Amino acid sequence: MRILVAEHDLALGAFLQQEFGAEHSAVDLVLNGEQAKSLAKERTYDAAILDLNLPRQDGSDVLRDIRARHEQLPILMLTIRARPEDHAQMLDLGADDLVLKPFAFTELSARVRALLRRGVDHADAVLRVDDLELSRVEHSVTRAGRKIDLTPREVALLEYLMRNAGQRVTRTQIVQQVWKVSPDMMTNVVDVYINYLRKKIDTTPHCKLIHTVRGVGYRLQSQRSAYASDS
Secondary structure, three states: EEEEOOOOOOHHHHHHHHHHHHOOOOEEOOOOHHHHHHHHHHOOOOOEEEEEEOOOOHHHHHHHHHHHHOOOOEEEHHHHHHHOHHHHHHHOOOEEEEEOOOOHHHHHHHHHHHHHHHHHOHHEEEEEEEEEEEOOOEEEEEEEEEEOOOOOHHHHHHHHHOOOOOOEEEEEHHHHHOOOOHHHOOOOHHHHHHHHHHHHHOOOHHOOOOOOOOEEEEEEOOOOOOOEEEE
């Protein structure tokens, strides 16, 4: 999952980025409202966490702008305002939930997962290719019932491959969609991470799902229909 976090307190934002990262979520952290609105236009997110007290653009303005563009995006607001009328205003503007500062990360994380379960279609909540399963909400991966521990980046890469199962994806496409940077900034990082995935997922040759497409990139494909020419 990719989460947009807009938090004016750098220390708190960095903490959230670290903790969500430990739960296999990729987090884009911004410190003001203008950056939040800009990233929400450029990138696709599974959820957004917005501080109400943002500089440059108030959190309520950011909420209004993002909700107008993304009707189904789960949005959670962070606030120090305890008045019920303030909470009601945020909900009326399109927030799905609010968390009062200070808060325990365990509660915040649970609330985000609850929003994600509501926001993700049941058919899309779990990706499956043969005996490989990836839960987009819980960020868990299993193969033949065996749990596989992956880093957040490996989960993001695997999700992209599974979403495009059976299709050839280039290294450039992977860098743009998974790393969200210009391909010019990357060298062999895609090949390195593909190798990491293969060691954890394709444990034996006859069970291989990740295939190299020579001169192009990679393809994750069912064992039943994989091309014998791929390696």
